[in-house]
Amino acid sequence: MLYINDSYAWVEYFIGSSKGEILKKLLLDEKNNFLTVECCLAEIKGWALKNNKSFDDLFTIIRANSNILTLTEHNWIDSGEERFEQRKVQRDFGLIDTVILVKQKELNCMLITGDKHFQNMPNVIFLE
Numbered sequence: 001m002l003y004i005n006d007s008y009a010w011v012e013y014f015i016g017s018s019k020g021e022i023l024k025k026l027l028l029d030e031k032n033n034f035l036t037v038e039c040c041l042a043e044i045k046g047w048a049l050k051n052n053k054s055f056d057d058l059f060t061i062i063r064a065n066s067n068i069l070t071l072t073e074h075n076w077i078d079s080g081e082e083r084f085e086q087r088k089v090q091r092d093f094g095l096i097d098t099v100i101l102v103k104q105k106e107l108n109c110m111l112i113t114g115d116k117h118f119q120n121m122p123n124v125i126f127l128e
Contacts, residue, residue: 003034004100004104006040035069036068038069078106079095082101086117110124111124
C-alpha cells in the first residue's frame with residue numbers, strides 16, 4: 001500500500017503519542033511504501049525549532065522511512081484550483097494542505113493525518 005504522511009502524522013510519530021502508534025505500525029509493515037511531500041519538511045522544521053528538537057535527526061528518520069516528493073509547477077497550479085474548491089466548504093483550508101491533497105489524488109494513495117481539514121475525506125487514515 002502507498003501512503004503519504006503529512007506533517008501532523010510525523011509529529012505524532014516523533015512524540016510517541018497514541019496517534020503516532022498508528023503510523024509506527026504501518027511503518028513496520030514491509031509491504032507499505034511511504035511518501036512525504038517536500039513542503040511538509042518546512043512545517044516539521046518549524047515544529048522542531050519550536051520544540052527544541054534536532055531537525056537533522058528528524059529528517060534522517062523521515063528519509064529512512066519515506067521518499068520525499070518534489071512538486072511540479074503543475075502541482076502548484078492544480079493546488080490553486082483545489083484550494084478554491086475546498087474553501088467553498090472549509091474557509092481556512094491552507095495551501096500546504098491543498099498541495100498534499102493534490103499529490104494524494106494524483107498518486108491515488110492513502111493519506112495519513114490527524115489534521116481536521118482532512119476529516120471525513122476519502123482515502124484518509126485519520127489519526128484520532
